[in-house]
Amino acid sequence: MLPATWLPDLTTAPLAYSGLQLDLLFYLLSTLKEGPASRPVELWLGGFSAAAGKKHNYSYVAAAAAALVAQPLTIRGKQEQYRPLRLFDRVRSVPGQGLLQIKLARAGLPYLLELRDLIPATSLRAFLQLSSKHAKRIYALCCRYKAKGRTPTFTVADFKQMLGLVDEQGHEKQQGFTSLRKHVLEAAVQQINATTDLRIACQLEKHGRAVFYLAFTVKCQALPVLLPAAGLDAEPATG
Known part of the structure; x- marks a missing residue:
């Protein structure tokens, strides 16, 4: 191994x-x-x-x-x-x-x-209750780097590829950074901070006038009390 x-x-x-x-x-x-x-x-x-x-x-x-x-x-x-x-x-x-x-x-x-x-097992249920697949990916990433307090810095292009937001033909599922920030970054940060044992924030860095780099700061917090969700899943969770 x-x-x-x-x-x-x-x-x-x-x-x-x-x-x-x-x-x-x-x-x-x-x-x-x-x-x-x-x-x-x-x-x-x-x-x-x-x-x-x-x-x-x-x-x-x-x-x-x-x-x-x-x-x-x-x-x-x-x-x-x-x-x-x-x-x-x-x-x-x-x-x-x-x-x-x-x-x-x-x-x-x-x-x-x-x-x-x-x-950890104590945080698994919080992970499972995140409704966004992008929030799940970002939470796992932040778990890896919580001891350091900050994730590595990614280019926006690399981050999109990491989350599967760019298909094999190079077509983007989130057109423009404004859509990425609202529907992926801000939504994930809000879910993670409200549901899990981590409190994160997204840091953006511009190259010229465009946002080119991003990273997440990571802090631990008390795990919120999670209530069971009732009902039967009609379909798999999506972003």
Whole structure:
């Protein structure tokens, strides 16, 4: 296994995961134990719903998990070379029991183990109750750097790619910085500060007249009391 300091940071890897897929990923990580990747990880719908404080529809969860298998990440290795990385090999559904058996990819296991302790169990429910997938990504990033009090500085272009706001053809989902600031940055900061154990702020830096760089300051705060959400999910969470 590679030393953790050699591993690319999965919190900054370009991800096109939905909010539900991010919830699945971090919930799975909270149950992940040291050991070989040959044994499937079991995800029980009841436990996942209890952790999220709301009921989840099994068919949506199973479909979101299956889609993870078909979505390899692109990670940066040594010498700035990019390569695909698979985190999951296959998913087996056992609907009568509300169970998913998820086979982890051997190559992805060290990266998952390195990411596992990023969000402590006491903060997992707060993460799961964030309604925006962008807020989930930013929260995970800020968790990694909370000891330093500040995330690295990103160019706006790199940040958009990290959050999956630019597709493979280079088309942007958030046109213009004003839209990014209102619908992604300000919305995420508000959710994270109101729901989680972190209090963050976004710092912007201009290059000429345009905002070119951004970073987040990070402080710890008392975890708010979270009330369970009632009802059955009609569809996976989106941004």
